Amino acid sequence: MIYLNAFLFAGFVCAIAQIILDKTKLTPGHITVIFVVLGAFLDVFNIYDQIILWAGGGALVPITSFGHNLTHGAIHGYNTEGVLGLFSGTLDLTAAGISAAIIFAFFMSLIFEPKD
Amino acid sequence: MKKSYQEIVQKNYPKENVLTNAIIAFISGGIIGIIGQILIDGYSYWLDISTKEATVCMLVTLIFFSCLFTSLGFFDKWVNFCKCGLIIPITGFAHATMSAALEYRKEGLVTGIGMNMLKLSGAVIIFGVVSSFIFSLIRMVVGLL
Numbered sequence: 559m560i561y562l563n564a565f566l567f568a569g570f571v572c573a574i575a576q577i578i579l580d581k582t583k584l585t586p587g588h589i590t591v592i593f594v595v596l597g598a599f600l601d602v603f604n605i606y607d608q609i610i611l612w613a614g615g616g617a618l619v620p621i622t623s624f625g626h627n628l629t630h631g632a633i634h635g636y637n638t639e640g641v642l643g644l645f646s647g648t649l650d651l652t653a654a655g656i657s658a659a660i661i662f663a664f665f666m667s668l669i670f671e672p673k674d
Numbered sequence: 675m676k677k678s679y680q681e682i683v684q685k686n687y688p689k690e691n692v693l694t695n696a697i698i699a700f701i702s703g704g705i706i707g708i709i710g711q712i713l714i715d716g717y718s719y720w721l722d723i724s725t726k727e728a729t730v731c732m733l734v735t736l737i738f739f740s741c742l743f744t745s746l747g748f749f750d751k752w753v754n755f756c757k758c759g760l761i762i763p764i765t766g767f768a769h770a771t772m773s774a775a776l777e778y779r780k781e782g783l784v785t786g787i788g789m790n791m792l793k794l795s796g797a798v799i800i801f802g803v804v805s806s807f808i809f810s811l812i813r814m815v816v817g818l819l
Contacts, residue, residue, distance in 0.1 A: 616707030658733070
């Protein structure tokens with residue numbers, strides 16, 4: 559059942575993004591930024607946590623979960639360390655994704671030739 | 675003269691079929707979501723780790739494969755076909771980073787790869803961090819009231 563929910567939610571987010579991309583003159587960069595901010599906003603009152611419980615991996619794969627993790631880390635940092643935690647906790651949960659993208663991209667760009 | 679040129683441009687501008695594109699994005703994005711859920715279940719079952727750690731493993735796996743497919747050259751065609759179905763999932767973030775790194779590698783390690791790798795995906799990190807800072811400040815103020 560959670561597989562169906564994952565399919566529906568991830569597909570729904572992507573379809574909305576595609577409609578915005580076709581109907582307006584925004585670039586894909588704008589769309590990803592909009593969805594990151596939306597995910598960060600939905601975490602303020604723990605709405606996104608409910609969506610993750612319902613859709614599982616379908617809610618964790620889209621870029622909205624990136625924004626969700628950023629806000630989640632910042633709030634968790636504030637709760638444990640106070641105001642300084644807002645700065646030290648922000649990238650806590652997303653660090654793995656950013657580091658992985660940078661490390662893989664660096665070494666693979668050394669190995670592979672660009673293809674046109 | 676200028677007006678007629680504009681009319682010709684309008685006439686020959688490729689018409690994007692909104693409905694077809696949305697359905698393709700829906701299906702491809704949904705498949706990525708199912709793959710993510712399968713990977714989470716698989717990792718937490720075979721490696722005996724918690725769902726949170728399995729989520730990190732799943733994201734790293736997806737990033738690894740989209741970097742690999744981008745450098746092998748065929749991921750660009752998939753992105754052109756699925757559009758938002760592959761841009762909105764984390765694969766789009768990895769694809770943007772990888773293609774910038776590949777494009778600028780000719781210009782050297784530091785000036786090429788180092789300075790340009792996050793050219794496209796930097797926007798996501800910057801706006802994500804700034805907005806999450808503002809939202810957690812709001813949450814903090816609401817919590818104090």
